[in-house]
Amino acid sequence: MHRICSFFLFIASLAAAPADWIWSARWVITEDAQHRVIENGAVAVTGGRIVGVGTRAEIGAKFQAKHRLDRPDAILAPGLINTHTHAAMSLFRGIADDKKLQDWLEKYIFPAEAKNVTPDFVRWGTRLGCLEMLLGGTTTFTDMYYFEDVVAEVAQEAGMRGVLGETIIQFPVADAKTPADALAFTEKYLTRYRNDPLIVAAVAPHAIYTNSDETLKAARALANKFNAPLLIHVAETKKELDDSLQQRHMSPVKALDALGVLTGRTVAAHCVWVNDADMEILKARGVGVAHCPSSNMKLASGVAPVARMLELGIAVGLGPDGPAGSNNDFNLFEEMDLAAKLQKVMTLDPETLPASTALEMATIRGARVLGMEKEIGSLEAGKRADMIVVRLDRPNAVPMYDAVSQMVYALKADDVRDVMVNGKPVVSDGRILTLNQAQILQKAEEYRAKVSASLK
Numbered sequence: 521m522h523r524i525c526s527f528f529l530f531i532a533s534l535a536a537a538p539a540d541w542i543w544s545a546r547w548v549i550t551e552d553a554q555h556r557v558i559e560n561g562a563v564a565v566t567g568g569r570i571v572g573v574g575t576r577a578e579i580g581a582k583f584q585a586k587h588r589l590d591r592p593d594a595i596l597a598p599g600l601i602n603t604h605t606h607a608a609m610s611l612f613r614g615i616a617d618d619k620k621l622q623d624w625l626e627k628y629i630f631p632a633e634a635k636n637v638t639p640d641f642v643r644w645g646t647r648l649g650c651l652e653m654l655l656g657g658t659t660t661f662t663d664m665y666y667f668e669d670v671v672a673e674v675a676q677e678a679g680m681r682g683v684l685g686e687t688i689i690q691f692p693v694a695d696a697k698t699p700a701d702a703l704a705f706t707e708k709y710l711t712r713y714r715n716d717p718l719i720v721a722a723v724a725p726h727a728i729y730t731n732s733d734e735t736l737k738a739a740r741a742l743a744n745k746f747n748a749p750l751l752i753h754v755a756e757t758k759k760e761l762d763d764s765l766q767q768r769h770m771s772p773v774k775a776l777d778a779l780g781v782l783t784g785r786t787v788a789a790h791c792v793w794v795n796d797a798d799m800e801i802l803k804a805r806g807v808g809v810a811h812c813p814s815s816n817m818k819l820a821s822g823v824a825p826v827a828r829m830l831e832l833g834i835a836v837g838l839g840p841d842g843p844a845g846s847n848n849d850f851n852l853f854e855e856m857d858l859a860a861k862l863q864k865v866m867t868l869d870p871e872t873l874p875a876s877t878a879l880e881m882a883t884i885r886g887a888r889v890l891g892m893e894k895e896i897g898s899l900e901a902g903k904r905a906d907m908i909v910v911r912l913d914r915p916n917a918v919p920m921y922d923a924v925s926q927m928v929y930a931l932k933a934d935d936v937r938d939v940m941v942n943g944k945p946v947v948s949d950g951r952i953l954t955l956n957q958a959q960i961l962q963k964a965e966e967y968r969a970k971v972s973a974s975l976k
Contacts, residue, residue, distance in 0.1 A: 536581065536582060536583055536584040537566075537571070537582060537583050537584070538566070538583070538584055538585075538586070539564040539565060539566045539571060539572075539583040539584065539585040539586070540565050540566050540567065540585065540586055540587065540943060541564070541565040541585055541586070541587050541588070541589065541905075541940070541943070541945075542562055542563070542564050542565075542579055542580070542583060542585040542587075542588050542589075543562065543563050543565070543588075543589045543590075543591075543596055543907065543909065543938075543940070544560075544561065544562035544563075544576045544579070544588070544589070544590045544591070544596070545561060545562075545590075545591045545592070545594045545595060545596035545909060546559070546560065546591070546592055546593060546594060546595070546912065547559060547561065547594075547595045547596070547923040548561025548562065548563065548573065548595075548596045548597075548899065549595060549596070549597040549598070549879070549899075549923055549924060549927065550573060550598075550898055550899045550900065551597075551598050551879070551880060551883045551884045551897065551898035551899065552573075552898050552899070552900050555876070557923050557924065558573070558574065558575060559575075560575055560576045560577075561573070561574065561575055561576060561579075561596065562574065562575065562576045562578075562579035562580070562596075563579070563596060563899055563905075563907060564579050564582070564583040564585065565905040565940070565943050566943075567943060568717070568904060568905055568942045568943035568944070569902060569903065569904060569905055569943065570899060570900060570901050570902065570903050570904075570905050571583070571901055572901055573899050573900060573901060589909070589938060589945075591909050591911070591937065591938070593911060593912045593913040594909045594910060594911050594912055594913075594937060595909070595910045595912060595923050595926070595927060595931075596899075596907060596908070596909055597879075597883070597899075597907065597908055597910065597927065598883040598884070598896070598897055598898050598899055598906065598907055598908070599657065599658070599659025599660065599681075599883075599896070599906035599907055599908050599939065599940075599941065600656075600657045600658045600659065600660075600852040600853075600882045600883065600886075600908065601658070601659070601660045601662075601837060601838075601882060601883060601886030601887055601889075601890070601896065601897060602653065602658050602660065602661040602662055602838070602839055602840065602850065602852060602886075603662045603787060603789075603808070603810035603811075603837035603838060603839045603886050603889045603890065604662055604664075604751075604787070604789040604790075604810035604812055604837075604839025604840075604841060605649070605661055605662065605663055605664075605839055605840055605841060605842060605843075605850060606663065606664055606665050606841070606842035606843075606844075607645065607646045607648075607649030607650065607653075607661060607663050607665065607671060607850075608637075608641065608642040608645030608646045608649065608665050608666075608667075608671065609629075609645065609649075609665070609842040609843055609844040610645050610646075610648040610649040610652070610843050610844075610850075610964075611636075611641060611644065611645040611648065611964060611967045611968075611971065612629065612632060612645075612842075612843070612844035612845075612971065613843045613844055613848050614844070614845075614848055615628060615632060615844060615845070615971065615975065616628035616629065616632075616844070616845045617818075617845055617848070619819075619845060620819070620820070621756065621757050621759075621819045621821060621846075622757075622759060624819070624845045624846070628845070629844060629845065632971060632974065632975060633666075633693070633694065634693075634694075635974040635975075636967075636970065636971055636974055637666055637667075637693075637694040638667075638694065639667045639670050641967065642665065642666060642667040642670045642671060643670050643673070643674055644960065644963045644964070644967060645967070646663075646670065646671045646674040646675070647674050647677075647678070647955060647960045647963075648960050648961075648963075648964050649661075649843070649850060650674060650675065650678040650680050650955065651678075651952060651955050651957060651960055652849065652850045653680070653850045654678060654680060654939055654941075654946055654947055654952060654954075654955075655933070655934075655936065655939075655947060655950070655952060656850065656851055656852065656853065656933030656934070656936055657852065657853070657908040657910065657933060657936040657939060658850065658852050659680065659681055659896075659906040659907075659908065659939060659940075659941045660680070660681040660682065660683070660886075660887075660890075660892075660896060660906065661675075661680065661681075661682050661683075661850075662682070662683040662684075662685075662722075662751065662787060662810065662839065662890065663682060663683070663684045663685060664685045664687050664724040664726070664751050664789075665687055666686075666687055666693055666694045666695045666696075667694065667695050668684050668685060668686040668687070668706075668709060668721075668724075669686075669709045669712065669713075671684050672684050672709075672713055672716075672719045672721065675718060675719060676716075676718055676719065677954065677955070678946065678954050678955055679718075679941050679942070679944055679946040679953075679954045680718070680941055680946070681718050681719075681896070681904075681906060681941055681942065682718065682719050682720070683720040683722055683749060683751075683787075683890050683892075684713075684719060684720070684721060684722060685721075685722035685723060685724025685749070685750075685751035686702070686705060686706040686709050686721075686722070686723065686724055687702070687724045687725075687726055688702040688703060688706065688723065688724060688725045688726065688731065688735060688739050689702070689725075689726045689730050689731065690730055690731050690732060690735065691730075699731065699732070699735040699738075703735075703738055703739065703742060706723055706739075706742060707742060709721055710723070710742070710746045710748055711746075714746070717942060718941075718942060720748070720749065720890070720892070721746070721748055722743070722748050722749040722750065722751050722787075723739050723740075723742050723743040723748055723749070723750050723751070724739075724750070724751040724752065725739040725750070725752050725781075726752070726753060727752060727753040727754070727756075727760070728752075728754070728760075728764065728772050728775060728776055729760055729763060729764075733779055736776070736779055736781050737779055737780060737781070739781075740779075740780055740781045740783065740784060743784055743785065744783075744784045747785070748785065749785040749786065749787055749890065749891065750781070750784060750785065750786050750787070751786075751787045751789070752776075752781070752786070752787075752788060752789065753788075753789045753790060754772055754773060754776065754788040754789065754790060754791050754794075755771065755772045755773060755788075755790060755791050755792055755793040755794050755798070756789070756790035756792055756793070756816075756821055757792070757793065757819075757821050757822070758793055758821075758822065760772055760793065761793040771793075771794070771795070771797075771798050772793075773788075773791070773794055773798035773801050773802065774797070774798065774801065777801050777805065782801065782802075782805040782807055783805060785891050786805065786806075786807045786808065787807070787808045787809075787810055787889055787890065788802065788807050788808070788809050788810065789809075789810040789812065789839065789841075790810070790811075790812055790815075790816065790821070790824065791809045791811075791824055791829075792816055792821050792822040792823065792824045793822060794824075794825065796828070799825070799828060799829055799832055799834065800832070802829070802834050803832050803833060803834050806835075807834070808834075808835040808836075808837065808888065808889030808890060808891070809824075809829060809834055809835065809836045809837070809889065810836075810837055810838070810839040810889060811824050811826050811836050811837065811838055811839070811859060811881070812838070812839045812840065812841040812846075812847070812855070813838075813855055813858040813859045813862050814840060814841070814846075814847040814854060814855060814858055815839075815840070815841035815842075815846040815847045817858070817862070818845075818846060818847055819845075819846050823862050823863075823866050826859065826862075826863055826873065827863045827866075827867055827872050827873055830873070830877065835885060835888035835889045836881055836885060836889065837881055837882070837885055837886030837887075837888075837889035837890070838852060838855040838856065838859060838881050838882050838886060839855070840852065840854075840855055851933045852882050852933070853927075853928075853931060853932055853933045853935075854933070855882070856875075856878040856879060856881070856882050856927070856928045857878070857928055857929060859873065859878050859881060860873045860874065860875060860877070860878040860928060860929075875922075875924050875925040875927070875928035875929060876924050878928045879924055879927055879928055883897050883898065884897035884898045885897075904942055904943075905940055905941075905942060905943040906940065906941050906942065907939075907940050908936055908938065908939050908940075909936070909937045909938035909939075910927065910931050910935050910936055910937065911935050911936075911937045912926075914935060916930055916931070916932065916935075917930060917931060917935065936950075937949060937950055
């Protein structure tokens with residue numbers, strides 16, 4: 521009898537398709553169209569893409585893998601998608617907390633950047649940011665900063681997916697003395713990273729209040745020329761709204777639309793001070809919104825009307841923003857939790873923005889914000905193999921009745937155990953595989969001393 525069983529197993533193995541990896545776990549959260557959560561599930565990966573998703577038994581019968589990872593006390597989920605951040609600003613973490621946005625920018629951040637930002641600063645700051653993000657389950661990040669070509673190099677080094685925007689701003693900065701210089705730099709950067717498997721190069725005019733109308737229009741034209749995303753801060757504070765109404769007699773959203781800035785692939789960060797008319801424009805233009813609850817709370821910017829945006833069908837994702845006063849970490853688990861709770865307290869309705877929607881905002885909805893939902897954001901055959909394993913063997917993880925709810929309200933970034941991006945493991949059993957953690961932490965301390973001295 522044993523020989524007969526072995527024979528049939530041998531025959532089945534011959535029929536099985538080869539795979540590079542099979543990852544399996546107690547629960548697989550797919551975020552596919554059916555919102556399947558598969559008990560004792562598995563995912564097969566070949567050549568950077570997912571080739572099968574199902575139960576452990578189904579995938580085992582269909583595929584024979586070179587490598588296997590089985591986590592019986594864990595959740596396997598899509599990698600988290602950060603739709604707005606400034607990774608290199610990790611080296612400014614905590615230099616100016618508890619300030620108003622304009623004071624924070626004009627009195628602390630802009631002067632600190634003028635004295636400290638160099639390609640080397642950006643390289644080590646981005647390494648620190650990528651280290652934290654990958655260890656916390658973020659597999660894609662959307663960035664706006666200077667020397668964005670260096671950010672892209674680090675993302676490749678880390679094995680991390682990035683939608684990375686070169687910042688364009690009206691005054692002289694580290695990598696451009698004029699907006700024209702910034703636009704020229706950006707065009708070379710866009711050319712360099714065309715068709716890259718990990719990097720989507722983007723154009724990032726900082727905001728309507730830090731650029732001229734001519735620069736904003738030129739940024740849009742450049743983005744459209746390359747079919748690249750345009751990343752921009754929009755309606756973050758009441759002051760921005762009030763100034764726009766006074767100077768232009770239009771809201772920031774309406775003014776940007778009148779300039780044609782929203783016509784094309786666009787990711788608008790914050791969108792706190794928007795009304796129904798603004799949201800109708802965002803919907804009509806297909807603008808993706810990056811909601812940053814921690815940042816909006818910490819800077820007292822207000823609460824974005826996310827529930828209404830979702831009702832209208834606007835694509836809304838999550839972002840931690842920059843870790844230098846607006847938020848001091850890159851924790852998307854925290855952003856999921858806060859996004860759900862903020863909308864509940866604002867609407868006085870505990871059913872508003874449930875855990876399932878919050879997790880979608882960190883995965884498939886975030887992918888829609890970036891225009892990448894056909895490639896990432898869910899565990900489905902044909903998509904890029906970006907996925908994470910989150911452990912369930914810690915006190916905050918038990919007991920568990922609902923895997924999706926547990927991800928949003930109970931599990932934490934440091935519960936992430938394994939991470940794969942584009943079919944390659946980048947975190948294994950809580951250890952980074954692609955970056956030198958000890959060296960990065962040492963460099964961060966060296967830069968702390970330099971930045972501190974520059975502020976005296």
